[in-house]
Amino acid sequence: MDFGLSEEQQQLKDSARALLTHECPTTEVRKVMASDGYPRALYEQVAKLGWNGLIVPEQFGGAGLGMLEMAMLLEEGGYAAMPGPFLFSSAIATGALKLVRSSEPTGKWLKAIAEGKAIGTVAINDRTGSIDPRDLTTIATKNGEALRINGVKSNVPYAEIADFIVVVARDLSSPELWLGVVEKNAPGVTIKPRKNLDLTRRIASVELEGASAVRLPGEGLYAKLVDIGALAIAADSLGGMERALEMAVEYSKVREQFGKPIGSFQALKHAAAEIVSELEPARSLLWYAAYAFDAGLPDASRYIAMAKARLCDIYARGSDRAVLMHGGIGFTWEHDMHIWFKRARFNESYFGSPAFHRERVAALGGY
Amino acid sequence: MDLNFTSEEEAFRQKVRAFLEENVPRSGLSDTREGREDKEWLGRAKAWQRKLNEAGYVALAWPKEYGGQAMDPVRQSIVNDEMVRARAPYLIGGSGLGMLGPTLISWGTEEQKKRYLPKILTAEEIWxxxxxxxxxxxxxxxxxxxxxxxxxxxxxxxxxxxxxxxxxxxxxxxxxxxxxxxxxxxxxxxxxxxxxxxxxxxxxxxxxxxxxxxxxxxxxxxxxxxxxxxxxxNEGWIVANATLFHERNMLGSASGSEQRFHRLLALAKTIERGGQPLTKDPVFRQRLVELEIKVQAMRLHALRQLTDQIRGKHPGIESMVNKLVGTELNHDLATAAMEAMGDDSMLAREDEKALDRGYWPYEWMFSLGLVIGGGTSHIQKNIIAERGLKMPKSR
CATH class of the missing domain: 2.40.110.10 (Butyryl-CoA Dehydrogenase, subunit A, domain 2)
Incomplete structure (x- = not known):
């Protein structure tokens, strides 16, 4: 029985913290927010450290590690509000490609990701803002050997700079959703950038009009994609909440009112303590969810759904309270709090709401 | 990370389980926490602890020279889990076992340890x-x-x-x-x-x-x-805090919460609302999951702290939340059960029509007592903020 991080995992996390503290301070985050949301210099650095290929199998040039190790990086990315496609490409899209056992058709993309030469993303939602399979309407049809996809995908992260998109679609012959890889420059793909709240991430609509796709072979891939995405977002949320809390607590030690630091007032202490008391057990939950996923345990999906629901709830509510603890300054553009406040909202809604994942927990638990 | 127990630990678990199946008293000492009044009850309660101690299942991690077995904390945690699973009665010597004993092991003189610890184990002296x-x-x-x-x-x-x-x-x-x-x-x-x-x-x-x-x-x-x-x-305050640390971990223990959740879930499945079980009601269903998530998080959180203990890591902020979260959660579970029962929750546990053998009305009240005892939730939040987050003292 050993339920703690290994030395290597802790080192990975510590080195990520050190790198991002130095290379991704909020001054840098703000520059990226004002441009295209993609810090290329930072991404060159993390590529050298092997982050891109962390979970890519060794045969394709990656480090062959699991989602628990990836969670360490994502947590630190969340802590730093790291902008750019890392989470969507190196965790989610890569995780989706890894679901396929053979090297066709995924090997070339996995290799390119590990080398830092390609960026991937995933396209799920159609028009409803939901990832519930019943709400997904994009259609795939077979035309000879070629597959053609028709539909409009909403809120696809970094579609503009992605080299390939993992698209969720259905054919009309079965209820099974399947995953197809669409290349960026394929005919029939139109990308329309959206204006979003969280400027540390960029999103776009992807219109598919008879776009050709390669299907990922395998059963039940959509449910596994949901696991991967939910786990990645949960890890980012853990780190983001840690940071927002830290900022609020540090501010409460220096800001004075009524002649005292405001952190000496119980109203603020209790607000901060409530966040800690939710976050620390949720960290344990996330560790287990990632461990169970990597080990292929039968309860992995259920625990991932728990972690996603819980951590996104905590982050959304906790970052809201962290803004409040700052008072007026927390409401300004100038102060950094809104960066995490908005990321929390993105995380809460992306890859399924807490209520959606709680329903999964109930259904998988036979309630 | 490896959540499997060794084959020796699994064998130990089976041994404990078999012992409990054979020996847990089925009458006279209820699994619901009752008023403890008469001498006869006290005798039975002491006899149960004595039996468990003779089998070697009490305070396993205590040093050998004071009657313990110097085992690693995993064995103790296995025994705790199995006790809950078997619905074994609470140990009458709990205050000595959970609070004074660990304090004396750290702070007592050799003479005090020799004098007091063995009698805590055997329930000869209740504290x-x-x-x-x-x-x-x-x-x-x-x-x-x-x-x-x-x-x-x-x-x-x-x-x-x-x-x-x-x-x-x-x-x-x-x-x-x-x-x-x-x-x-x-x-x-x-x-x-x-x-x-x-x-x-x-x-x-x-x-x-x-x-x-x-x-x-x-x-x-x-x-x-x-x-x-x-x-x-004049240095008793430090010792008092050591005892409080042990008390808070005991009160916030996650081992009972999981079983209580399953009891709540089973109850909700038997209650009909609008022609379907309450577990199918979309609102109550979400609430049940919220509770289960918290229960599972605390179960895993306890395993993480057990690992830290084995690794010799000093407890940090993660252990300060146990009492606050654990006791509030137990009370929330009981409150949800009361609401699930609708107006049947008005029945006291003594009434023959009370659902689930009258477990919940009592548990609902008792669990609020534990939110207060050992330092109220408000005090726990002050502790987390001041000692854990280093926010300035208000006093």
């Missing part, structure tokens, strides 16, 4: 905790019970309150003021008092459950040998 006073609840360090040193004795005068189990305790670990001139935290000593000493009066208080579980204890010129001092004179 109670003399902390709160009428004027000193959350502000425990303001306590006034006075102990004057006369020769080689303390002469104790004053009053304690909310003293659980004092009605059948043999001994009390007690906080007394030994230097009234010093700042409040620096004039307190931690002493051990035999409850049969002349001058002690125990008066029962009736709890909101109707039970006589806790008491007022009065001290009128009570003579206590000076050798019953734990740690140094």
């Amino acid at each position: 109670c905790q003399g902390y709160s006073e009428p004027g000193s609840g959350s502000d425990l360090a303001s306590l006034k019970t006075r102990a004057e040193i006369v020769g080689d004795e303390f002469i104790v005068n004053g009053q304690k309150v909310w003293t659980s189990g004092a009605q059948h305790a043999d001994m009390m670990f007690c906080l007394v003021r030994t230097d009234p001139e010093a700042p409040k935290h620096r004039g307190i000593s931690y002493i051990l008092i035999a409850m049969h000493t002349p001058g002690i009066t125990v008066r029962p208080l009736v709890q909101m459950t109707g039970d006589r579980g806790f008491n007022e204890v009065f001290f009128d010129n009570v003579h206590v040998p000076r050798k019953n001092l734990v740690a140094k004179l």
Whole structure:
């Protein structure tokens, strides 16, 4: 029985913290927010450290590690509000490609990701803002050997700079959703950038009009994609909440009112303590969810759904309270709090709401 | 990370399970926490702990020289889990086992350890905790019970309150003021008092459950040998906090919550609302999941802390949340059950029509007591903020 991080995992996390503290301070985050949301210099650095290929199998040039190790990086990315496609490409899209056992058709993309030469993303939602399979309407049809996809995908992260998109679609012959890889420059793909709240991430609509796709072979891939995405977002949320809390607590030690630091007032202490008391057990939950996923345990999906629901709830509510603890300054553009406040909202809604994942927990638990 | 137990640990678990199946008393000591009154009940409760101790399943991690087995904390955690699973009765010597024992192991003299620890294990001596006073609840360090040193004795005068189990305790670990001139935290000593000493009066208080579980204890010129001092004179506050740490972990223990959740889920499946089981009601279903997520998070959180303990890591902020979260969660579980029962929740546990053998009305009240005892949730939040987050003290 050993339920703690290994030395290597802790080192990975510590080195990520050190790198991002130095290379991704909020001054840098703000520059990226004002441009295209993609810090290329930072991404060159993390590529050298092997982050891109962390979970890519060794045969394709990656480090062959699991989602628990990836969670360490994502947590630190969340802590730093790291902008750019890392989470969507190196965790989610890569995780989706890894679901396929053979090297066709995924090997070339996995290799390119590990080398830092390609960026991937995933396209799920159609028009409803939901990832519930019943709400997904994009259609795939077979035309000879070629597959053609028709539909409009909403809120696809970094579609503009992605080299390939993992698209969720259905054919009309079965209820099974399947995953197809669409290349960026394929005919029939139109990308329309959206204006979003969280400027540390960029999103776009992807219109598919008879776009050709390669299907990922395998059963039940959509449910596994949901696991991967939910786990990645949960890890980012853990780190983001840690940071927002830290900022609020540090501010409460220096800001004075009524002649005292405001952190000496119980109203603020209790607000901060409530966040800690939710976050620390949720960290344990996330560790287990990632461990169970990597080990292929039968309860992995259920625990991932728990972690996603819980951590996104905590982050959304906790970052809201962290803004409040700052008072007026927390409401300004100038102060950094809104960066995490908005990321929390993105995380809460992306890859399924807490209520959606709680329903999964109930259904998988036979309630 | 590896959540599997070794084959030796699994074998140990099977042995414990078999023992409990064979030996857990099925009548007379209920799995619901009842009022503990008569001598006969007390005898049965002590006999149960004695039996468990003889089998080697009490305080496994304690050092061998004091009757323990110096086993790693994993074995203790296996026993705890199996006790919950078997719905084994609570141990009558819980205060000694969970609070005083670990404190004495760290702070007691060799003589004190040899004298007291073995009798805690065998339930020969039952302990109670003399902390709160009428004027000193959350502000425990303001306590006034006075102990004057006369020769080689303390002469104790004053009053304690909310003293659980004092009605059948043999001994009390007690906080007394030994230097009234010093700042409040620096004039307190931690002493051990035999409850049969002349001058002690125990008066029962009736709890909101109707039970006589806790008491007022009065001290009128009570003579206590000076050798019953734990740690140094006037340095009792540090020792008191060590005991409180153990108490809070005990009260916030996750091992009972999972079983309580399953009991709630089973209850909800039997209750019909609008022609379907309550578990299918979309609102109540979400609520059940929210509770289960918290229960599972605390179960895993306990395993993480167990791992830290094995690795010899000093407990940090992650352990400060146990009492707050664990006791609030248990109360939330019981509250959800009360709401699930609709107006049947008006029935007291004694009523024959009370659902689930009347478990929930009692549990609902009892669990609120534990949100208060050992430092209320408000005090826990102050501790997390001040000691954990280093926010400035308000006092």
